[in-house]
Amino acid sequence: MAPDTVPAPGARAVLDQAARRRTIAVISHPDAGKSTLTEALALHAAVIARAGAVHGKGSRHGTVSDWMEMERARGISITSAALQFEHHGSVVNLVDTPGHADFSEDTYRVLAAVDAAIMLLDAAKGLEPQTLKLFEVCRHRNLPVLTVINKWDRPGLDALALMDEIESTIGLRPTPLTWPVGIAGDFRGVLDRRTGGYTRFDRTAGGATVAPEDHLTPEQAQALEGEAWTTAVEESDLLAASGADHDQETFLAARTTPVLFASAVQNFGVGRVLDTVVEVGPAPTPRELVTGGARPVEAPFSAVVFKVQAGMDAAHRDRLAYARVCSGVFERGMVVVHATSGRPFHTKYAHAVFGRERTTIETAYPGDVVGLVNAGNLRPGDTLHVGAKVEFPPIPSFAPEHFAVVRARDTSRAKQFRRGIEQLDQEGVVQVLRSDLRGDQAPVLAAVGPMQFEVATYRLEHEFGAKVMLDHLDYGLARRTDASASAALRGVRGVEVLTRSDGEVLALFVDRWRLGTVVKENPDLLLEPLVGARV
Ligand code: G4P
Numbered sequence: 001m002a003p004d005t006v007p008a009p010g011a012r013a014v015l016d017q018a019a020r021r022r023t024i025a026v027i028s029h030p031d032a033g034k035s036t037l038t039e040a041l042a043l044h045a046a047v048i049a050r051a052g053a054v055h056g057k058g059s060r061h062g063t064v065s066d067w068m069e070m071e072r073a074r075g076i077s078i079t080s081a082a083l084q085f086e087h088h089g090s091v092v093n094l095v096d097t098p099g100h101a102d103f104s105e106d107t108y109r110v111l112a113a114v115d116a117a118i119m120l121l122d123a124a125k126g127l128e129p130q131t132l133k134l135f136e137v138c139r140h141r142n143l144p145v146l147t148v149i150n151k152w153d154r155p156g157l158d159a160l161a162l163m164d165e166i167e168s169t170i171g172l173r174p175t176p177l178t179w180p181v182g183i184a185g186d187f188r189g190v191l192d193r194r195t196g197g198y199t200r201f202d203r204t205a206g207g208a209t210v211a212p213e214d215h216l217t218p219e220q221a222q223a224l225e226g227e228a229w230t231t232a233v234e235e236s237d238l239l240a241a242s243g244a245d246h247d248q249e250t251f252l253a254a255r256t257t258p259v260l261f262a263s264a265v266q267n268f269g270v271g272r273v274l275d276t277v278v279e280v281g282p283a284p285t286p287r288e289l290v291t292g293g294a295r296p297v298e299a300p301f302s303a304v305v306f307k308v309q310a311g312m313d314a315a316h317r318d319r320l321a322y323a324r325v326c327s328g329v330f331e332r333g334m335v336v337v338h339a340t341s342g343r344p345f346h347t348k349y350a351h352a353v354f355g356r357e358r359t360t361i362e363t364a365y366p367g368d369v370v371g372l373v374n375a376g377n378l379r380p381g382d383t384l385h386v387g388a389k390v391e392f393p394p395i396p397s398f399a400p401e402h403f404a405v406v407r408a409r410d411t412s413r414a415k416q417f418r419r420g421i422e423q424l425d426q427e428g429v430v431q432v433l434r435s436d437l438r439g440d441q442a443p444v445l446a447a448v449g450p451m452q453f454e455v456a457t458y459r460l461e462h463e464f465g466a467k468v469m470l471d472h473l474d475y476g477l478a479r480r481t482d483a484s485a486s487a488a489l490r491g492v493r494g495v496e497v498l499t500r501s502d503g504e505v506l507a508l509f510v511d512r513w514r515l516g517t518v519v520k521e522n523p524d525l526l527l528e529p530l531v532g533a534r535v
Contacts, residue, residue, distance in 0.1 A: 012298075014329055018365055018367060022116070022281040024117060025096070027134035032121060032150060036265050037148070044271045044274050082369035087275075093114075097110045111138060112306050116282055117143050120150055124156035133532050144252050146258050146260070146273075146281070147260070152180055158183070175247065175250075176236075176239060179239070180232065188200060188225055191233065193245070199213050199214070200216055252282055287392055288393060300327065301384075302386075302392075303326055303330065304326055304392050306395065308379060309322070321378040323384055330361075330363065330364040332363070334347055339390060342389075379426060398531050402453065402472075404471060405445075406421070406443060406445050416466040423464070431445070433499065457470060473496075478533075479533075480526070484525075489518070494514040507527060
């Protein structure tokens with residue numbers, strides 16, 4: 001065994017703690033109900049007294065400060081990146097994937113920090129573009145995916161048709177654990193496909209408390225629901241006949257996806273989601289190393305940074321880094337090594353940026369997320385460790401869909417401009433593409449979401465003293481290519497070839513149609529989709 005994989009003292013305790021962890025993220029298209037489900041999950045885990053405390057959205061009550069009060073009082077922890085709660089003796093870390101307008105590479109990077117994902121679909125809409133993009137990252141990482149069909153209380157698609165759509169669109173075989181009784185819009189409860197029993201839902205006012213559930217036998221279900229029950233049983237039998245039953249091995253191998261039906265807003269079926277995460281969700285496993293092999297979870301402390309965020313105090317330009325513990329124990333105050341620079345990193349300032357009297361993360365185990373302040377040198381993908389050097393593979397850059405040429409407004413600030421661009425590139429705020437044709441004064445910035453441009457522009461001006469102009473380009477997608485394509489595509493309309501700072505050669509296309517014609521005319525060119533691209 002290599003010296004750096006010698007188990008730390010208390011390896012047994014670390015293994016036990018790791019085995020209890022379920023670190024997951026919800027992937028969904030905006031409006032599918034992610035915030036509602038997050039609140040409902042926390043509610044079921046009984047960490048909050050009423051819905052609304054997590055996000056404080058709309059008509060729901062509660063604010064973030066409410067939440068922080070509660071956090072103090074109950075000893076649970078939430079950062080803006082992760083919500084931690086216990087359920088049936090397990091510790092669930094629900095890592096937030098910002099959706100909505102701030103969709104960016106950060107959203108994808110979160111998936112480098114989790115062990116499984118919940119794919120949340122709106123029953124009326126099925127698979128939507130953002131879910132598909134996020135799913136591509138899950139596929140790339142081979143992450144097990146649990147599917148939740150939400151909003152079954154509203155008219156929507158046919159349940160079997162939804163299963164077909166999942167299988168034909170993303171190639172994951174759905175293996176429903178529950179099956180709805182009543183069509184979308186007439187949600188009465190679910191058939192438990194494992195026991196054959198019926199879980200009947202009772203409405204509660206506004207879904208404000210945990211929805212009461214009755215557990216009935218098939219005979220009672222038949223007497224109560226008649227036709228709706230018969231249909232559910234027939235459809236479930238049909239699924240069984242086609243082999244669509246849950247199989248733990250194929251789920252963990254990311255070939256099948258267990259499916260549950262829910263109405264998050266009414267708290268229907270949400271308890272079952274939580275039970276399923278705990279029952280079938282994977283615990284942290286050894287993480288692959290750049291040097292080959294994998295770091296066992298009981299090895300001394302190591303973590304991977306997956307998100308870096310500007311701190312609250314702009315004057316100090318403080319950064320908060322979120323790291324996922326991969327092995328060993330994190331204890332606040334410990335001095336770890338930043339693998340990229342080889343420098344020590346002091347963790348005693350964890351969370352000081354929030355001005356809290358005490359941090360709630362004193363100790364963390366594999367699977368947990370730790371927020372670190374004074375993280376000026378930490379970048380997404382960096383490794384932190386103790387003992388001999390440990391390095392996890394970098395988080396890949398994702399398929400950009402927005403492109404803009406950036407120039408300094410004032411040419412006398414060229415030096416500041418260059419330094420700023422280099423820094424933002426290293427931090428992964430935006431991707432930076434160059435070509436001889438465009439020159440170094442006018443690189444192309446590439447992003448997954450347009451918000452990344454806003455952050456880059458703001459920081460170039462305020463941090464580096466370089467005001468910039470952005471010229472948005474018409475390109476909408478990128479493919480990985482090579483130098484030979486660069487020559488072949490020179491001068492072709494609606495296409496441009498540039499080199500990213502990590503050395504990848506990217507061909508940009510105005511749209512899918514242009515890409516299609518180029519592929520047809522140049523069948524031998526290398527044009528591969530990038531991570532996160534819809535194939
Ligand atoms: P997001 O975080 O994925 O963007 O979605 P969010 O939870 O904010 O939910 C989007 C809308 O869908 C909200 O309505 C929410 O109440 C509704 N919703 C979520 N789950 C369900 C469900 O199971 N059934 C039904 N019928 N609706 C659901 P809104 O009107 O936009 O906001 P609000 O005023 O209700 O908060």
